[in-house]
Amino acid sequence: MSPSPSSSVWERLEPLLPRVSKPARYIGGEDGARTPDHHPARVAWLLAYPDSYEIGLPNQGLQILYEILNERPDAVAERTYAPWIDLEAEMRGHDVPLFSVDTHRPAAAFDILAFNLSAELTYTNLLAMIDLAACPVRAADRGIDDLFVGAGGHCTFNPEPFAAFCDFVVLGDGEEVVGEISAALAGWKADRAAGEAVERLDALVALAGIVGVYVPALYEATHGADGRLLGTRPSHPAAPQQVEKRTVADLGAWPYPRTQLVPLTEVVHDRLNVEVFRGCTRGCRFCQAGMITRPVRERPAEQVRTMVADGLRRTGYDEVALTSLSTADFSGIEDVVRSIVDDDPPPEQRGPGSSLDCGAGLGAPIGPVATADVSVSLPSLRVDAFTVGIAAELQKARRTGLTFAPEGGTWRMRQVINKLISDDDLYGAVESAYSQGWRRMKLYFLIGLPTETDDDTLGIATLARNVVAIGRRHHKNPSVTISVGGFVPKPFTPFQWFGQNTREELTRKVGLLRDELRRDRGVALKWHDPRATTIEGILARGDRRLANVVEDVWRHGGTFQEWGEHFSMDLWLDALGRNGLGVEELAYRHRTEDEALPWDHLSAGLHKDFLWQDWRDALDEVGLEDCRWTPCYDCGACTGYGVEHVVANATPPAGGSQGTGRANPSAEPIAVPVALGRRPEPVGVG
Amino acid sequence: MRLRIRFTKLGKVRFTSHRDVARIWERALRRAQVPVARSQGFSPRPRLHFGLALSTGYESLAEYLDVDLAEGAAIHLAGLPERLTASLPAGFAATAVGEVAAGTSSLQHAVVASRWDIEVLGLGPATLTDRVADLMAAPELVTTRSRKGADVVDDVRPHLLALQLLGSTDGGVLLGADLAARDRALRPSELVALLGDGATEGRIRRIHQFTEQNGVRSEPLTPVGNGPVPPGITAAARPPAPHAMVRAL
Numbered sequence: 001m002s003p004s005p006s007s008s009v010w011e012r013l014e015p016l017l018p019r020v021s022k023p024a025r026y027i028g029g030e031d032g033a034r035t036p037d038h039h040p041a042r043v044a045w046l047l048a049y050p051d052s053y054e055i056g057l058p059n060q061g062l063q064i065l066y067e068i069l070n071e072r073p074d075a076v077a078e079r080t081y082a083p084w085i086d087l088e089a090e091m092r093g094h095d096v097p098l099f100s101v102d103t104h105r106p107a108a109a110f111d112i113l114a115f116n117l118s119a120e121l122t123y124t125n126l127l128a129m130i131d132l133a134a135c136p137v138r139a140a141d142r143g144i145d146d147l148f149v150g151a152g153g154h155c156t157f158n159p160e161p162f163a164a165f166c167d168f169v170v171l172g173d174g175e176e177v178v179g180e181i182s183a184a185l186a187g188w189k190a191d192r193a194a195g196e197a198v199e200r201l202d203a204l205v206a207l208a209g210i211v212g213v214y215v216p217a218l219y220e221a222t223h224g225a226d227g228r229l230l231g232t233r234p235s236h237p238a239a240p241q242q243v244e245k246r247t248v249a250d251l252g253a254w255p256y257p258r259t260q261l262v263p264l265t266e267v268v269h270d271r272l273n274v275e276v277f278r279g280c281t282r283g284c285r286f287c288q289a290g291m292i293t294r295p296v297r298e299r300p301a302e303q304v305r306t307m308v309a310d311g312l313r314r315t316g317y318d319e320v321a322l323t324s325l326s327t328a329d330f331s332g333i334e335d336v337v338r339s340i341v342d343d344d345p346p347p348e349q350r351g352p353g354s355s356l357d358c359g360a361g362l363g364a365p366i367g368p369v370a371t372a373d374v375s376v377s378l379p380s381l382r383v384d385a386f387t388v389g390i391a392a393e394l395q396k397a398r399r400t401g402l403t404f405a406p407e408g409g410t411w412r413m414r415q416v417i418n419k420l421i422s423d424d425d426l427y428g429a430v431e432s433a434y435s436q437g438w439r440r441m442k443l444y445f446l447i448g449l450p451t452e453t454d455d456d457t458l459g460i461a462t463l464a465r466n467v468v469a470i471g472r473r474h475h476k477n478p479s480v481t482i483s484v485g486g487f488v489p490k491p492f493t494p495f496q497w498f499g500q501n502t503r504e505e506l507t508r509k510v511g512l513l514r515d516e517l518r519r520d521r522g523v524a525l526k527w528h529d530p531r532a533t534t535i536e537g538i539l540a541r542g543d544r545r546l547a548n549v550v551e552d553v554w555r556h557g558g559t560f561q562e563w564g565e566h567f568s569m570d571l572w573l574d575a576l577g578r579n580g581l582g583v584e585e586l587a588y589r590h591r592t593e594d595e596a597l598p599w600d601h602l603s604a605g606l607h608k609d610f611l612w613q614d615w616r617d618a619l620d621e622v623g624l625e626d627c628r629w630t631p632c633y634d635c636g637a638c639t640g641y642g643v644e645h646v647v648a649n650a651t652p653p654a655g656g657s658q659g660t661g662r663a664n665p666s667a668e669p670i671a672v673p674v675a676l677g678r679r680p681e682p683v684g685v686g
Numbered sequence: 687m688r689l690r691i692r693f694t695k696l697g698k699v700r701f702t703s704h705r706d707v708a709r710i711w712e713r714a715l716r717r718a719q720v721p722v723a724r725s726q727g728f729s730p731r732p733r734l735h736f737g738l739a740l741s742t743g744y745e746s747l748a749e750y751l752d753v754d755l756a757e758g759a760a761i762h763l764a765g766l767p768e769r770l771t772a773s774l775p776a777g778f779a780a781t782a783v784g785e786v787a788a789g790t791s792s793l794q795h796a797v798v799a800s801r802w803d804i805e806v807l808g809l810g811p812a813t814l815t816d817r818v819a820d821l822m823a824a825p826e827l828v829t830t831r832s833r834k835g836a837d838v839v840d841d842v843r844p845h846l847l848a849l850q851l852l853g854s855t856d857g858g859v860l861l862g863a864d865l866a867a868r869d870r871a872l873r874p875s876e877l878v879a880l881l882g883d884g885a886t887e888g889r890i891r892r893i894h895q896f897t898e899q900n901g902v903r904s905e906p907l908t909p910v911g912n913g914p915v916p917p918g919i920t921a922a923a924r925p926p927a928p929h930a931m932v933r934a935l
Contacts (some may be wrong), residue, residue: 316714
């Protein structure tokens, strides 16, 4: 690592760009981009997203850490994304290494290459990028001058399939822990610069001492004669028996990103994004995000309003998304929405622009925060009429389509998965939507859920038909798109023991729906490739033996596996075969209570016996209400970390059954152990 | 009220596409709080009208954009270029803004030709001098090129209005060319191909766009502080474009 300020690869990259598709992906220059001052005493992070720029740029986690690190005196951070296949070939042909888009420094000019891992099928891109960075792909092969490769994001709750490629893995919220990692590595660098006899292992040991940081090299996995995992245990005294996830107690203390990046070229989610809360306690049993991000931590409403107003003014975007796992559950969502879109707010609450005269002479005060110009979207709509009412308030103009996710085709199925939406909730929601001008409904479902019967699968078709029938009362040609995905059981969910449906079974179920809906006008069926679902399943719950498979697929050219046109089932099956591994053992069989799981040495805060009980409840078709508004089930997420739900209102939201499973929720506020306005002290630091 | 804006596109941002530039302008105008009119209908869009598309990878000192202001809105033009530049990404700069009289024809229709700086790599000055002379002397230049996805055979000689050597660059030779934009414009890449084997494109930059009225050429808008457009191609040093470097820091 010998960072030299003049070591930009731009001169060598520039001649390659006219030959590749969408070259604007590689130039940087986004509004909000930083060109930090590198210094030997500072820890230089290269934050990486292992997919194309247009997928990776909007990633909020990466943007949050980018800002937090650049605000620190002991760190700098730049960004990189997977070069598309055409540029990667050009780079390899012309000996151009992986580079940052901010200053086009080569990856070798950094100390840390840190990946956000959000999807299993990106693992091979991780290898491609490490290799392009001129770094050995296996952590065990790295020397004292090589990069430290790290990973964060939801996939790190089972890091074992890629553990061999990472020096460290972070569990949970990154806001605080990246500072501690910077401090640890800055200390190691300082010792090294002072001429002390330091080794790479010293840095890894220091990292292992940070809560939330898992150093795979300090653990050993043992397997039985049949290959099955027996357990993963520390092999070094510095490694804790169990690595706990990190949880930021107060989202209000972290109003990031402050300056969201505005890309020069089109990306997904190309809009302002404001995270309104983190965590979800709806308790949907299939949903890993809802399980591993507990407890619920709301952002103060006033901060949401400020971030929206400042963000729109700064970026020039005309769309803002209020993001979370279920935004309609935000306390007082109606008031927040109204304060954003109100056409005529009181003067002290005016949005940006409306009080400015624009250098004189504007005929009409045109503020960016106004319904006519700005659309506000709620990416995860709850399924009920109340939520549609909020959507109506938000989208005065572009009422094209609305998306709902009932997930299960029958009430029985939805009880099993604990997504307690009644048929009437759904019909009420679409009735409300069609009557207020929306014409296209999109409904998301999972197939291959535990205990699923063909009646449950066909229930999806019944719901779709009834939704179209409701639409016909309001429009001539209402349309419904049914999008079905094969269920992949994930770690730290009650379904982590469930044997995933085979790809043949998923294909059969898709066929059932196709046959059933063949003659239905107005219903379009889309489905996720069951082969990709199978590979996702293998990686989601795989153990360290999968490292050879991931590397094999990469070495045979299997990158960008998230992309349908590049996904290759054969590459994966061949690699599994070459390593003596079978899909049945890895994904299709049910696991038992006493069996070692590859993530047992990690903790998302959830008690394993809570998850097991919830799994049994699922099989008994017993639902579980949202613990934000009902007594605690002691899942472990709050008590284990001394944090609490942070919600501004202890009353369940109005309208429908609200997923609580109760037809008529009590109008009386329910006494619940929540922090009302009080902002808990951060815990677990250091 | 309709505004016409002249702007530059220089440096790394030359790799943004025409479509990217349109989106960049939509955001910049909102940031600068220019009251832009919006289209009617289901999905209202800001009413911006761009002139000739600039190929991805080319630079320009003379891009144009017309903006319809909201009904009844008025705006002071003084200081507006600076305000727009401050709202644009580094590499883009607004160099002039003017009001367009009602009934003025659109940029798409009005612009008849562009002037280009074309860096040619792979051939020496002597060879290029001969090739340029050959092209200018040719009665016709029949070439196959793609139009709306289909290959068509065109005589592009009428589109080659002027061509001459201007000097040398670091690794190549700089040509100046006036290329007609009417019907199907002659592109710099097609001109380089006409120069024959061995010639490849280096840096390419649009210098001027021309409208024509009663045989008199003029720019759709004259940059603030610049004199009239030179009548012919000259090798004289041009003033550097005001980069929007303020925001680069």
